Structure formats: structure tokens, C-alpha cells
Amino acid sequence: MQNPLTNIVMKWIEPDSTVIDFGCGNGSLLTELRDKKNILGYGIEIDQQGINECLKNNISVIEKDIDDGIDEFEDCDFDVAVMASSIQCLREPNVALKKILNLSNRCIVTIPNLGYWRCRLALLLGRMPVTPSLPSSWYGTENIHLCTIKDFEDLCNNEDFIIKENMHLNKNRQESSLAKLMPNLLSCEGVYLLAKK
Numbered sequence: 001m002q003n004p005l006t007n008i009v010m011k012w013i014e015p016d017s018t019v020i021d022f023g024c025g026n027g028s029l030l031t032e033l034r035d036k037k038n039i040l041g042y043g044i045e046i047d048q049q050g051i052n053e054c055l056k057n058n059i060s061v062i063e064k065d066i067d068d069g070i071d072e073f074e075d076c077d078f079d080v081a082v083m084a085s086s087i088q089c090l091r092e093p094n095v096a097l098k099k100i101l102n103l104s105n106r107c108i109v110t111i112p113n114l115g116y117w118r119c120r121l122a123l124l125l126g127r128m129p130v131t132p133s134l135p136s137s138w139y140g141t142e143n144i145h146l147c148t149i150k151d152f153e154d155l156c157n158n159e160d161f162i163i164k165e166n167m168h169l170n171k172n173r174q175e176s177s178l179a180k181l182m183p184n185l186l187s188c189e190g191v192y193l194l195a196k197k
Contacts, residue, residue: 005173005191006032009082009108012165012193013037017079020044020104022066023086027054034059044069067091070099078104085110085133089142094159101161101196109192115148115184118171132171133189149184156194165193 006029013019015037021030024043027050033039043061045051054061062069066083067090081104087093088111100107112133113119119129128138136142147155149168156163168179168187179187 005084005110005169005189008167008175008191009033009084010036012106012108013039013080015039018077019080019082020073020076020078021082021084022070022100023083023089024054024059024061025050027057027059027061029082029084030054030059031057066096070096070103073103074099076103079106080104081107083107083109085112087111088145088147090145093145094155097155097161097194098159101194105195106164107194109194111147111149111152111190111192112143113149113184113187113190114146115150116188117185118188120185131188132173133169149187149190152190152192156192160197162195162197163192164195167191 009029013033017039019033019039019041021041022044024030024045027043030041030043034041043054043059044064044066045061046063046065051061051063066086081100087109090096116131118131122129130137167175168183169189169191170176170179171188173189
């Protein structure tokens with residue numbers, strides 16, 4: 001069964017685009033984009049198992065820590081960069097986004113929403129939240145910069161990133177009218193298509 005997030009990303013990427021996927025995991029998104037939209041894709045990944053899966057699927061992948069590896073691509077000109085569920089793991093997410101938007105025309109970013117009501121309830125009860133978009137326990141997570149929907153949109157405003165499109169997803173990673181109505185409280189995850197002013 002296809003990941004609902006993949007459907008959103010597929011809508012925002014034109015056929016025959018060049019795409020770089022930061023934190024590409026096993027390359028499943030790039031594989032689908034290649035097969036259905038004829039994109040030319042490159043993946044950046046640090047996990048060896050993910051890299052091996054990419055290579056099995058004939059996805060070009062580079063083993064690189066995103067925090068240290070974005071500068072290497074500054075002379076490239078990609079149509080779209082993707083950073084799905086990785087931005088909160090970076091040391092300087094704002095700097096990374098600036099660099100990414102210097103090497104691509106647009107960037108698709110997904111963020112888990114710490115303002116989601118289930119997260120708020122868990123914190124109220126004295127526990128770190130575990131949700132579909134924050135699935136790891138506090139001691140097993142790579143997240144270092146969690147934020148809310150409002151926090152992320154403030155960052156975009158402060159850094160002059162244009163939010164061209166966005167979607168707010170419920171716990172099933174589906175768009176819902178409730179999540180759209182009150183995204184900071186009712187959205188489990190935000191998906192953003194960003195551009196540079």
C-alpha cells in the first residue's frame with residue numbers, strides 16, 4: 001500500500017524533474033518518482049541499510065550526513081529537493097533550508113507537529129510523546145529540534161521562504177478538514193512546498 005505522503009509529493013513534482021532527496025531512506029520515494037514521473041533522482045542517506053536498499057533499486061545514493069553534506073551540491077541546480085521527516089534531526093535546520101533552496105528551485109519539507117493535541121496531552125501527563133509522526137521513544141529518537149506548525153511557519157516567514165502550498169495531516173497521514181481548520185492543534189504532521197523569495 002502506498003504511503004499517503006508519497007501521493008502528496010507526487011502531486012508537487014513535475015514529470016522529468018531533477019530531484020534530490022535528503023534523508024532518502026530506502027529510496028522508495030525516488031523509485032516511485034522515477035517509475036511514474038521519469039524523474040532523475042539522487043538520494044543522500046547515512047544509514048547503511050537504506051543505502052543498500054537504494055542500490056538494489058538502482059537509485060543513485062551518496063552516503064553523507066546532511067548536516068555536513070549540503071555544501072557539496074551548491075553548484076547543482078535541482079528542480080526539487082525533498083526533506084521528509086529529517087529537518088528536525090539537523091543541527092541547524094534554518095541554515096540547511098537556506099542551502100537547500102540555493103541548490104533547488106523548490107523544497108518539500110515534512111515536519112512532525114509537537115503542538116498536536118496528543119503530544120500536548122502526553123507532555124501534560126509527564127511523558128515524551130509518541131505519535132505516528134514521532135514514533136520513537138525519547139531515548140531512541142534522532143530528533144533534536146522539534147517544533148510546532150506555528151514555529152515552522154514563523155521560521156519560513158523570518159527567513160523569507162515562500163510557502164507555496166501546504167497540507168496538514170491527521171494521525172493516519174491523511175489530509176482532513178479538522179487538521180486544516182486548526183493545524184497547530186489537530187495536525188499530526190505538516191507538509192510544505194517551499195520556494196525562495
